[in-house]
Amino acid sequence: MPTIAPDPTFYPSPRMAAKAPAESLAYVAAFDPERAMPDAIAVVDVDPASSTFSQIVGQTDMPNTGDELHHFGWNACSSCLCPNASHPHTERRYLIVPGLRSSRLHILDTKDTPKSPKLVKVIEPEEIAEKANYSRIHTIHCGPEGIYANALADAEGNAPGGIMLLDHETFEVRGQWEIDRGPQELAYDFWWHLGHDTMITSEWGLPSTFENGLVPEVLLGSKYGRRLHFWNLHTRKHQQTIELGEEYQLVFELRPAHDPTKAYGFVGCVISLRDLSASIWTWYRDGDRWQVKKTIEIPAEPADPNTLPPVLQGFKAVAPLVTDIDLSMDDRYLYVSCWGTGDMIQYDVTDPLAPKETGRVRIGGIVSRAGHPKAGGPLNGGPQMVEVSRDGRRVYFTNSLYGAVDPQFYPDGIDGWMVKLDVREGGGISFDERFFVNWPKPHRPHQIRLQGGDCSSDSYCYP
Amino acid sequence: MSSSLSPWLALAGLGAFHGLNPAMGWLFAVALGLHRRSRGIVWLALIPIALGHALSVAAVVLLMLGLGTLVETRHVEIVAALLLIGWAAYHWRFAHRHRVRVGMTAGLAGLGLWSFLMATAHGAGLMLLPVLIPICLAAAPAQGLVSAGSLPISLAAIGIHTLAMLAVTAAVSSAVYEIFGLAFLRRGWVNLDLAWIAALVVAGFFLIAA
Numbered sequence: 170m171p172t173i174a175p176d177p178t179f180y181p182s183p184r185m186a187a188k189a190p191a192e193s194l195a196y197v198a199a200f201d202p203e204r205a206m207p208d209a210i211a212v213v214d215v216d217p218a219s220s221t222f223s224q225i226v227g228q229t230d231m232p233n234t235g236d237e238l239h240h241f242g243w244n245a246c247s248s249c250l251c252p253n254a255s256h257p258h259t260e261r262r263y264l265i266v267p268g269l270r271s272s273r274l275h276i277l278d279t280k281d282t283p284k285s286p287k288l289v290k291v292i293e294p295e296e297i298a299e300k301a302n303y304s305r306i307h308t309i310h311c312g313p314e315g316i317y318a319n320a321l322a323d324a325e326g327n328a329p330g331g332i333m334l335l336d337h338e339t340f341e342v343r344g345q346w347e348i349d350r351g352p353q354e355l356a357y358d359f360w361w362h363l364g365h366d367t368m369i370t371s372e373w374g375l376p377s378t379f380e381n382g383l384v385p386e387v388l389l390g391s392k393y394g395r396r397l398h399f400w401n402l403h404t405r406k407h408q409q410t411i412e413l414g415e416e417y418q419l420v421f422e423l424r425p426a427h428d429p430t431k432a433y434g435f436v437g438c439v440i441s442l443r444d445l446s447a448s449i450w451t452w453y454r455d456g457d458r459w460q461v462k463k464t465i466e467i468p469a470e471p472a473d474p475n476t477l478p479p480v481l482q483g484f485k486a487v488a489p490l491v492t493d494i495d496l497s498m499d500d501r502y503l504y505v506s507c508w509g510t511g512d513m514i515q516y517d518v519t520d521p522l523a524p525k526e527t528g529r530v531r532i533g534g535i536v537s538r539a540g541h542p543k544a545g546g547p548l549n550g551g552p553q554m555v556e557v558s559r560d561g562r563r564v565y566f567t568n569s570l571y572g573a574v575d576p577q578f579y580p581d582g583i584d585g586w587m588v589k590l591d592v593r594e595g596g597g598i599s600f601d602e603r604f605f606v607n608w609p610k611p612h613r614p615h616q617i618r619l620q621g622g623d624c625s626s627d628s629y630c631y632p
Numbered sequence: 633m634s635s636s637l638s639p640w641l642a643l644a645g646l647g648a649f650h651g652l653n654p655a656m657g658w659l660f661a662v663a664l665g666l667h668r669r670s671r672g673i674v675w676l677a678l679i680p681i682a683l684g685h686a687l688s689v690a691a692v693v694l695l696m697l698g699l700g701t702l703v704e705t706r707h708v709e710i711v712a713a714l715l716l717i718g719w720a721a722y723h724w725r726f727a728h729r730h731r732v733r734v735g736m737t738a739g740l741a742g743l744g745l746w747s748f749l750m751a752t753a754h755g756a757g758l759m760l761l762p763v764l765i766p767i768c769l770a771a772a773p774a775q776g777l778v779s780a781g782s783l784p785i786s787l788a789a790i791g792i793h794t795l796a797m798l799a800v801t802a803a804v805s806s807a808v809y810e811i812f813g814l815a816f817l818r819r820g821w822v823n824l825d826l827a828w829i830a831a832l833v834v835a836g837f838f839l840i841a842a
Contacts, residue, residue, distance in 0.1 A: 171823055171825060171826070172823065173822055173823045174819070174821070174822060174823070175817065175818060175821050177818070179818070180818070181814040181817045181818070182814055185814060185815070185818075250817055250821075251663075251736075252654070252659040252660040252662070252663040252664075253660060253732060253734055253735055253736070253738070253746060254730070254732040255654060255655060255659065256728050257817070257821050257823075258823040258825065259728065313732045313735070314730075314731065314732050315728075315729065336728075336729055337728065338728055338729075343729075363735070363736060364667060364736045364737075365736070365737060366735035366736060366737045402735060403732055403733055403734065403735045404733075429667065429736065430667055630663055630667075630736060631663055631666050631667070631814055631817075632666055632667060
């Protein structure tokens with residue numbers, strides 16, 4: 170039912186969203202790598218004043234096993250206030266939770282029982298295949314035409330992957346988003362510049378090259394994704410491809426500036442075949458074309474081969490493996506997860522073409538196995554899915570990447586954890602010594618969504 | 633032709649009601665002004681917004697006049713009533729599900745197209761029919777457009793309606809841009825969709841009862 174006043178969690182501008190009250194709950198996707206127990210959305214208490222702070226206070230199990238919950242998102246968010254397609258009286262209450270492996274979509278209602286969301290609808294992969302011809306559902310974004318969900322493959326598991334639209338009230342699958350996909354075949358992440366009517370998509374690979382783990386021959390042959398695609402958000406036509414270069418593999422998370430007047434953003438590239446370094450690239454508008462520039466390079470660290478997993482032993486180095494990034498609401502700080510080395514790095518990106526490191530913590534890591542003030546060490550896994558509070562003062566992250574890839578880099582297994590950083594005014598990050606979630610087995614945690622919205626959930630039309 | 637002022641006041645009143653609805657353009661004018669940091673853009677945007685709205689209303693009026701030359705006025709009223717109630721039902725059920733064709737980089741032509749599409753999809757012209765049918769058709773049932781002088785009356789009606797719509801759009805957009813700011817969108821943006829749907833339904837029943 171529509172409401173009389175706009176949803177109070179919708180903000181016209183990122184400037185106003187940054188003044189939102191602090192979150193008290195975090196929703197976390199948790200999956201069983203053995204695919205024996207159902208995956209779940211866990212609810213973590215993040216209110217420092219609560220007696221259950223840093224504890225899992227609720228959980229909603231999926232109805233099946235083997236979904237591999239991964240990323241998820243809201244049915245509606247601040248883009249509902251956009252002037253060209255406003256739906257301000259829709260409520261942000263449903264989590265759209267895809268299974269990356271099962272291609273099943275779950276709709277969870279958080280309104281009445283926020284600590285134990287109710288499963289209200291399941292969309293089976295057959296329906297998605299029939300209506301949109303897609304599978305392996307990955308990223309979810311609420312946007313101008315409803316709910317956008319992207320898929321890494323077509324219904325048969327082949328190229329092309331792409332984006333589909335869902336009705337944001339009935340959750341009906343409405344079909345493929347693309348009208349002209351041009352040369353785009355691979356998919357990974359997508360987001361947009363609402364102020365510039367531009368969609369951006371990135372590339373991973375096809376299911377046959379990741380569902381049983383990364384394939385070294387594919388990687389060394391540079392056959393995983395290495396391109397960015399730019400689209401007209403409203404004509405839904407492909408406009409431009411930018412190739413990062415043959416040595417760059419796995420182009421992942423896209424973080425456009427929140428300010429809709431700004432035409433730049435950041436994307437992480439997991440690995441360079443030349444020296445195992447990871448990199449961050451800034452895309453920006455140059456006249457009527459988009460350009461990219463490599464603005465951060467994080468080098469591999471030399472290591473004793475005996476401490477390395479087989480996949481890295483020949484290189485005698487641990488790769489940083491930047492697998493997620495997140496941009497603060499004021500577009501000032503970029504957080505970069507180095508899942509290999511165990512670093513979480515904060516960069517000041519006030520000048521998006523010249524980032525400066527302003528903070529760094531280390532936890533876990535393939536070689537370092539660094540501990541945490543509350544948990545001690547050694548810890549395995551490394552900084553992975555990272556989420557930033559709307560006011561930019563708190564950063565949360567978890568340590569698992571993907572069921573089939575985890576053991577390639579952490580062969581002795583990953584014990585799940587979730588931690589929180591406090592951000593100092595003017596830059597600098599440190600662990601909240603009271604916050605460490607020792608994740609209950611057999612689950613491992615992945616993406617985090619903060620109640621009311623966070624820095625990768627909402628997009629804005631007003632500066 | 634009625635000599636009463638009331639139909640003209642009703643047309644102006646409906647123009648004000650349309651202008652008040654953020655989906656008819658004031659919000660887009662504010663957004664473009666903020667986006668391009670220009671007060672002038674807010675005012676300039678009003679022109680294509682008003683033109684698009686007027687064209688959409690004119691299309692409905694032309695259809696009504698055309699139908700009026702073919703069938704009895706009572707039949708025009710019944711068709712209009714059914715359209716209004718159908719439009720209301722569609723709006724209630726599917727208004728959230730529209731294709732977005734124009735975004736924040738819109739030029740003046742794009743904005744005009746957007747306004748035309750929004751007015752049409754919302755049934756803005758249809759809502760005027762209970763007022764227009766009596767003054768444009770009742771005096772001259774099943775006759776030519778010109779003989780009854782329907783065309784000039786219709787054009788005057790579109791003009792009055794659009795001027796009122798433009799005046800309210802200008803007033804609201806400048807008040808939000810200059811005084812209230814974006815915070816207004818969080819507090820003051822009451823759901824006019826329900827009032828809009830109610831207006832379509834009331835207009836439909838008014839025609840049936842006429």
